Amino acid sequence: MDGPVTRHAPTHEYREIDVPVRGGLLRAAVWEPVGGDGPAALDRGVLAASPTVLLVHGVTSSHLAWPFVVERLPGVRVIAPDLRGRGRSNGVEGPSGMAAHADDLAAVLDASAAERVVVVGHSMGGFASVVLADRHAARVSRLLLVDGGLPLDVPAGLTTDELVAGILGPTAARLSMRFADVGEYLDFWRRHPAFADAWTPELERYLAYDLVPDGTGALRPATSSATPADDTVDMNPGTALPDALARLRHPTRLITVPRGLQDEPPGLYAPEHLERLLAADPAVRHERVEGFNHYTIVMSPGGAEVVAAAAREELAVAEV
Numbered sequence: 001m002d003g004p005v006t007r008h009a010p011t012h013e014y015r016e017i018d019v020p021v022r023g024g025l026l027r028a029a030v031w032e033p034v035g036g037d038g039p040a041a042l043d044r045g046v047l048a049a050s051p052t053v054l055l056v057h058g059v060t061s062s063h064l065a066w067p068f069v070v071e072r073l074p075g076v077r078v079i080a081p082d083l084r085g086r087g088r089s090n091g092v093e094g095p096s097g098m099a100a101h102a103d104d105l106a107a108v109l110d111a112s113a114a115e116r117v118v119v120v121g122h123s124m125g126g127f128a129s130v131v132l133a134d135r136h137a138a139r140v141s142r143l144l145l146v147d148g149g150l151p152l153d154v155p156a157g158l159t160t161d162e163l164v165a166g167i168l169g170p171t172a173a174r175l176s177m178r179f180a181d182v183g184e185y186l187d188f189w190r191r192h193p194a195f196a197d198a199w200t201p202e203l204e205r206y207l208a209y210d211l212v213p214d215g216t217g218a219l220r221p222a223t224s225s226a227t228p229a230d231d232t233v234d235m236n237p238g239t240a241l242p243d244a245l246a247r248l249r250h251p252t253r254l255i256t257v258p259r260g261l262q263d264e265p266p267g268l269y270a271p272e273h274l275e276r277l278l279a280a281d282p283a284v285r286h287e288r289v290e291g292f293n294h295y296t297i298v299m300s301p302g303g304a305e306v307v308a309a310a311a312r313e314e315l316a317v318a319e320v
Contacts, residue, residue: 058123062087068304
C-alpha cells in the first residue's frame, strides 16, 4: 500500500511503498521529481521512461541514508529500499544474503515500473548491486559502487563472529544495545568519530528512523545482530559475489575513500589491496576521493555531491 505523499526535499516528492517479496513486505521509498505528476503519472506508466536511479544502502542502514544525494539529482526519479532485515523491512522473514537482496531489488523495480536503471550501491549495497546486475542483467544499465562492491581484504579462516567484528566492529556491537529514547541514541552517535564534523538534521532523521520498540519500553536499532552477520559472511567467503564479478558485463565505476567506519585510515580498501583488485578487474573504473570517510561520502553535503555528480554522469551516458 502506498504511504502518504509528503515533501521530502525541494527537488522531489517523497512516498513509501510496500513491495511483496519472499518472506514479507519490503519497504521502499520513491522520490518523484518535482513538476511531474507523481503517483498519477506512475499509474499511467509515464514515469517508466524517466531517468531513474536505484540507490542501495549499506549493511545496517536504511533508505534515509540517501536524502543528501537525492536533492542533488533534480529531474531524476530515485528509488531506494530498506533492505530486508533493516528499517521498516525488518519484519521480512527468511535468509538474507546477496542473492536474496538482488531478487528483492528486482521486485522493487517491478513495483516501481522501472525497466532499466543506473544502480548506485554504497558499502554492502555495492555488493548487492553487483549481484543484482548478474541475476537480473536486463534491469541494470550501469553500476556505480561507493566504497563497496569489490572483495574486502579479509584473512581466511575467521569464524563468523571474528569476521563481523573485524569488518563492522562497533557498528555490529551497537545492534545489541538498548536506548531509553531517541535523544539517548542521538547522543550515542554524537560521540561517533565518523560524524564529528558532519552532524546535520538529515542525519538526525536517519538515526531516529533506525529505532524500533524492543517490547520492554526501550528502543533498539531496527537491524537485528543476526542479519548483518549473515550478509557479512555471504559478502566475503560466500560465492555469490565472486561469481557475479567473474561474469561482470555492465559498465562499472568505483568510488573509494581513504577513511573507514571509525574515520580511520586507510578505509575499507587499502591502496595495495585496491591495486590488486583493479588489476583483476581492469574494466572497473576507479577514483579515490580524499576528504571523506565511509559514511560521509554519502551522508554529508560534500560527499553526496561527489556521488550525485557521478550518478548524473552515468545517467547521461546511459541515455545516449
